[in-house]
Amino acid sequence: MEEKRVLIACGTSIATATVVAEKVKEIAQKAGIPVKVAQCKAAEVKGRIETFRPHIIVATTLVPKDLGIPVFNGIPFLSGVGVEAVEAQIVEALKKA
Amino acid sequence: MMMEWVREELVIVPMRARSAAEVITQLGIRLEQGGFVKPTWIPAVLEREKAFATGLPTPDVGVAIPHTDPEHVVRPAIAVGVLEKPVAFGEMGNPEGVVPVQIVCALAVAQSDLLVALLQRLVDMFQTPGVLQRIAAAKSPKEVVQIFQQYLQWSQPAGAEEPVG
Numbered sequence: 660m661e662e663k664r665v666l667i668a669c670g671t672s673i674a675t676a677t678v679v680a681e682k683v684k685e686i687a688q689k690a691g692i693p694v695k696v697a698q699c700k701a702a703e704v705k706g707r708i709e710t711f712r713p714h715i716i717v718a719t720t721l722v723p724k725d726l727g728i729p730v731f732n733g734i735p736f737l738s739g740v741g742v743e744a745v746e747a748q749i750v751e752a753l754k755k756a
Numbered sequence: 757m758m759m760e761w762v763r764e765e766l767v768i769v770p771m772r773a774r775s776a777a778e779v780i781t782q783l784g785i786r787l788e789q790g791g792f793v794k795p796t797w798i799p800a801v802l803e804r805e806k807a808f809a810t811g812l813p814t815p816d817v818g819v820a821i822p823h824t825d826p827e828h829v830v831r832p833a834i835a836v837g838v839l840e841k842p843v844a845f846g847e848m849g850n851p852e853g854v855v856p857v858q859i860v861c862a863l864a865v866a867q868s869d870l871l872v873a874l875l876q877r878l879v880d881m882f883q884t885p886g887v888l889q890r891i892a893a894a895k896s897p898k899e900v901v902q903i904f905q906q907y908l909q910w911s912q913p914a915g916a917e918e919p920v921g
Binding site: 670673674675677678681718719720721732733734736737738739740 | 804807808812813814815823847848849850851868871872875876879882883
């Protein structure tokens with residue numbers, strides 16, 4: 660399978676994005692999907708879409724809605740609430756991408 | 757040697773506060789008195805919280821992890837407030853969301869690698885069934901310190917990461 664690119668967007672610090680990035684790598688690996696993960700701040704999302712060309716975005720902060728790329732909420736990876744649901748959605752989206 | 761992230765003098769239980777700003781200020785004062793953060797830490801955290809809230813909608817017991825940039829931190833620590841009555845924090849990642857928060861972990865970390873490692877442990881700890889309930893029910897700072905020691909399982913002393921090469 661072709662390598663899928665995931666962009667992780669967070670607030671100001673890269674810390675939450677890194678935690679989420681590790682979780683996303685784990686679930687992709689479990690699902691047998693090769694992924695490349697990049698991180699950025701919310702303000703950099705539009706620029707990174709041009710340069711990194713992600714298949715999906717996982718955000719722990721608010722990102723613009725009109726990006727033309729599926730955006731998933733990364734907060735469940737931090738709070739533990741609704742993790743299974745968002746994991747399933749991300750795997751599904753990566754398979755389709 | 758165990759890294760002492762949480763010390764008794766950095767724990768406020770029970771904590772009485774009416775707003776997130778009051779909680780952050782009370783915890784910030786403890787951190788500042790202990791020499792863990794600079795006087796700029798409190799205003800920096802209050803400002804960051806407006807733009808990037810840190811309330812996590814964890815099950816049953818809400819948690820917030822206010823923090824800010826490394827430049828405001830002197831040495832690593834976590835100040836913990838266990839609120840008598842939940843206080844509203846903005847929800848992380850959702851500008852319209854509000855989380856009733858009962859446990860506040862104010863993070864003072866000067867290195868981004870260390871902050872990432874700490875966040876990973878904290879997130880796992882928060883997701884361990886019953887842990888947040890135990891912290892919320894704690895009656896003394898000592899109890900809170902013991903719970904963090906048990907579940908954070910941090911074996912590295914502060915500032916002594918694995919030598920490189």
